[in-house]
Amino acid sequence: MEIQVRSGDTLWHYSQLFHIPFVLILDSNANLANPNALQVGQVIQIPGFLKGVYTIKAGDTFWKIAQSRNMNVDALLILNQNINSNQLTIGQQINIPERVVSRIINGNEPYDFQKMNRDMNKLLSIYPFIKRREAGKSVLENPLHELQIGTSGRKVQINASFHANEWITTPIFMRFLNDYMLALTNSLMIKGISALTIYTGSRLFGIPMVNPDGVNLVLNGPPPERETELIRLNRGSRDFSGWKANIRGVDLNKQFPANWEFEKERKPKEPGPRDFPGYSPLSEPETKTMAELARMENYDRLLALHTQGQEIYWGYEGLEPPESQVLARDFAILSGYEAIRYVDSYAGYKDWFIQDFRKPGFTNELGKGQNPLPLSQFEEIYSHMLGLFVRSLI
Secondary structure (H helix, E strand, C coil), X not given: CEEECCCCCCHHHHHHHXXXXXXXXXXXXXXXXXXXXXXXXXXEECCCEEEEEEECCCCCCHHHHHHHCXXXXXXXXXXXXXXXXXXXXXXXEEEEEEECCCCCCCCCCCCCHHHHHHHHHHHHHHCCCCEEEEEEECCCCCEEEEEEECCCCEEEEEEXXXXXXXXCHHHHHHHHHHHHHHHHHCCCEECCEEHHHHXXXXXXXXXXXXXXXXXXXXXXCCCHHHHHHHHHHCCCCCCCCCCCCCCCCCCHHHCCCCCHHHHHHHCCCCCCCCCCCCCCCCCCHHHHHHHHHHHHHCXXXXXXXXXXXXXXXXXXXXXXXXXXXXXXXXXXXHHCCEEECCCCCCCCHHHHHHHHXXXXXXXXEECCCCCCCCHHHHHHHHHHHHHHHHHHCX
């Protein structure tokens, strides 16, 4: 919600007026030249609110309207600076602040790249302290969005939809983001932890869809200009529900230089719907982007969301630090999933992260069954993962 600065206004006053933590007001207005000296007429973003409209009825005053809505009358005055509050007329429309207290993201639906963008834009408009940047592009030039929440503390990356037919991981993660934002702007706890404590102690770097081209292929079918080639790579089938790879038929989670040569020898030798590790490591724009992000940000922890198996893989070649075991134990308790140290699989993003950075990395296999998992599992998966998400940030 946008408001305009009046003479004497401060960010601290807005924080008290709208009951929003000061740090969220500050981070929502990072473009201010001097947050301590606001200029009259400047536009300020207030997170966690939408601007609504109210039609004046007989007997209404700003004071009565504010009282009926349990708000400070100054919240109405600041949103209606061009209205004479002493001369209201029946039928006149005024602006009112509407606190967002429920989810704006459903998530429990087929969730392609376009729906993710739609929901991401909703979050950014209501919670402008979230920062978005285009970290890279996919083969088909779809942006690989990264969302940053928090400005200091432990750096935690969470990514989803490395594999196309594991797209349910994206709306699961997006719902968590929505719930986290709601808790922050309504001063709530999330799984027994103050959301504000999480925000001030950690920085979340979220990549909700690593493989947008592949997800769209699974959910919407092949783009016309690539249809013939993709059907050939899919062994003549028009059913792409089992497709894991990117649009070029490369398995993005077998692309990293962590025993890549070993995987190359035992996996398919040419592009296809799954398991082809590419002709060389980091050959794909998506994997190059993910590697560059890790090198640039030097994350403290990394979580990769996959399906399925209800398992958490947390080790790689004995290179994981002691902290990994502690986190894996806590993740297992909170999620009900089984923590497994080693698995006969290499060249994954988590493997490479542990190998190159010697920091905790986890592959989380959500749900159980055959990919793509049905949406009937959505609520159950989310209930298993919420505590794990919170623990990853503290």
